[in-house]
Amino acid sequence: MTKPDPVIEWLLDSDPSIRWQVMCDLLDAPQPEWMAERAKVETEGWGAKLLSFQDDDGQWAGGAFLPADFDPREWREHGQPWTATTFSLSQLREFGFDPSSERARRTVALLGASAHWEEGGQPYWEGEVEECINGRTVADGAYFGIDVSRIVERLTGERLDDSGWNCERVRGSLRSSFASTINVLEGLLEFERSTGGTPQSREARSTGEKFLLERNLFRRLGTGEPADERFLRFLHPNRWRYDILRALYYFRSSAMLTGADPDPRLGEAIGHLRSRRSNDGRWLLDWTLPGRVWFHVNEAQGQPSRWITLRAMRVLRWWDRQASVRH
Template sequence: MVSEALLPWLLDADPALRWQVQRDLAQEPPEVWQATRARVATEGFGARLLALQDSDGQWAGGAYFPAGFEGRTMDDVGQPWTATTWTLNALREWGLDAAVLRERRTAELLAENCRWEYDDLPYWGGEVDCCINGYTVANGVWLGADIGGVVDWFLEHRLPDGGWNCEWVEGSTRSSFHSTLNSLTGLLAYDAATGGTDATRAARRSGEEYLLERQLFRRLSTAEQVAPWVDTFTYPARWVYSVLNAAEYFRDAALVDGTPPDPRMAGAIDLIRAARQPDGTWLQGRRLRGQTWFEVDAPEGAPSKWLTLSGARVLAWWDAR
């Protein structure tokens, strides 16, 4: 999966990354990677984010944006990534034990104190943006919040072509690669945690089919690559779609569902493989602008440990089919 020379470089990392390398690439036994994973709460990136939590359960005083942020400044500096939702996404993806935040009553505090910037809606009720609602479902099932209403929202807002689009509020009736993948990630988290329902599984299948029909990166009408961003790989990816992020989703879904890789992903896998450097690494792509709490990966153009972990485990999964 990775060379013997590359593995020490990957393992010399924050616990948030190291435990995943141990589990997915080094094939260490559970007692090894689980011990490393437990350190996410007390060391490195995870501990630093936990220390930044506000007394009311939020981060940076806001749901999607920091308190006091004025959206008109986004054109100048980009979106800030410090607010509650983005911080929960990172902690969940890094493998923090949800018990740490449950002991802090985070879900309850957010229910009491956190409102979406859109229409002042309650945090665990979601809002109108598919991507935001996908994060809300994933974070909610992780923390034990009641997100049943948001799950139902996805069933009601699926578009005729099978996926989702955050621009539905502007009248769009065609699904988006970005919105569909982020919606699927939330539904997969729900199905994995609860077993799902016939309705959620059917919705997830239709969204997956939307992407697979397009081979994860092509226009259905012309078979051309849909946009340059499909093979631009960046960590953290935030909300942005790429074939690598999509392949990670399908790998996760296959592990939950017990299914093999779909052969329609072959072209996307070729793009991922082509991006691997001669030394086995993947390079950091164009970074999303915006304020962060701190840096967690390499600068643009440098070898990225996070992307190398992602690319290597996707290829290992695909090649083992």
């Protein structure tokens, strides 16, 4: 008999939102088995807990981007709050909450009828004004079956000359941001997965990928130095923040959708990811974002993280399988 993998056993000894992804992507379990596990996200564990905090109008914490009781001092003194609708919905998507379920359909319909962005008062599914927020709104909307093509059209027209995006563009920024770019790319990828995309969205996604690949996912184009040391340290949940694991996971998802070969410019980031694996086969949570949350979904900072380990193992499994095919 094959000896059980202790890391896989550790991942399975967790929440349904992690278990179904392990079964699907690391164990190649039959679809009926992992789909049955995925269905538990709505009724058990973190998914059910997050849904229990939902307001009657479909929102969370009474607001789209900010809780209804938000005071600017909270952000300054304790960090950005993460309990409002946009971050809660994105977390449900990460958990794998079934978008075809009655609860999901009711949620997105309620949000369309009652939720408005604090910046400008736009209806929720028409998008906000900032590229980072709109990228995540496209990802959530496309995942849950909403027509977000108007936001996509807007995003494709907001690229900067260096091929990426920056949510500080309206304040005069002419240089793309790693964080803004990955948020938009994830949204465009989910839109393409759900609808096939448009020629404009596919072209924008390609050029946005070029921005990251030309920089080996973390380096400055001019000097070759790391653009931010935190890009090489792993966090979860990412929210709007960037690190190379988030980027690698995006490129894995993109290649699996399109059938493209892994780009060799990912190799340095892959090497760093391998180097960060502990002797016991797990990866640590390097840092977390401060700020109000409904509840924590990770082990303590500096401890082995199931979410980080799951993502890292999926990326390396994809990379190594493709390498074996090429050779």
